[in-house]
Amino acid sequence: MNSEWQTFLAQQQASIADDQVSDFGAPQDELSAADSATVIADLSHQGIISATGSDTESFLQGQFTNDVQQVTPEQSQLTAYCSPKGRMLASMRLFRRGDHYCLTLPRPLLEPTLKRLRMFVLRSNVTLEDASDALARFGIAGPDAETLLGAHLPGLPAAVDEVVQHQALTVIRIPGTQARFEIHGPAEQLIELWQALHNGGAIPVGYPAWSWLDIIAGVPSLDTDTTDAFVPQMANLHSLGGISFKKGCYTGQEVVARMHYLGTLKRRMYRAHVNLDTPPAPGEPLYSADSESSAGKVVLAQPAPNGGVDLLAVLQISSAEAGPIHLGQPNGPQLEFQELPYSVALETG
Structure with missing residues (x-):
């Protein structure tokens, strides 16, 4: 977890272990808030693999289930990394920040995924790195999410998978039964935005509440016990x-x-x-x-x-x-x- 971001979350009474916020002191209330209110959640449980180099697009195109050529600074996608038998080793979101392709996936799967991808780089001009701690990230979801976030970052992505770049911040609209966004960027700017959203009424919640929103949205997330289990x-x-x-x-x-x-x-x-x-x-x-x-x-x-x-x-x-x-x-x-x-x-x- 980004150290500056971790210090800030700790000051907000977050319970943090293994790069994951379990709660902000009231787990049951946070679940209730996720069901009916607008919530903000740290996303450090997601690791990030950064891919750069002139051959990055063609390299990733040969690895993942989705069409990497469709990923632009304005468009992200869900995708999967499979074994030769067609079983998912990881599911992830792929998006761009500048000349970097970013892959977000559960932290426990980052290292084995990174290690396996590096095996196939060979002579391609591609550099793959664990960029999990370089930036911070959080999510916002709920009935007032779009209004609250739009007051600070106008021109939000309108459709799921769309991306808007606000200077150093990357805003991605993700699946949800109500408006739901991920924001990636430097810790200093995310701290300022988090505080503004919290002051506007957004309720901080831990990983279980955000993960519950994934369940309601029907979005799968693999773990070490389910990797290589499903086509x-x-x-x-x-x-x-x-x-x-x-x-x-x-x-x-x-x-x-x-x-x-x-x-x-x-x-x-x-x-x-x-x-x-x-x-x-x-x-x-x-x-x-x-x-x-x-x-x-x-x-x-x-x-x-x-x-x-x-x-x-x-x-x-x-x-x-x-x-x-x-x-x-x-x-x-x-x-x-x-x-x-x-x-x-x-x-x-």
């Missing part, structure tokens, strides 16, 4: 604009394309609620009541504002439709399915 379509990445089926070859492309053109999706990501006090870990197995073999895995789970746990899970579609689905074991707590804010295409090609 991108299983995590609904095609429905979130995270896959290009028109670009050239990339690692894992044959498997991803085959599923698109020749098959019907047999697993997809669902949103659900379960009556538990503690969220299950990513990768926790899910079962049909009549089967001892796993029907799927938890992708992401967080406490829900009104009690229990909300989660995203990749499941066999046939099992989810037959129901019920149980967590942890065939007679474990039962999932209550909830609507995603987007439709998922099952017929491919």
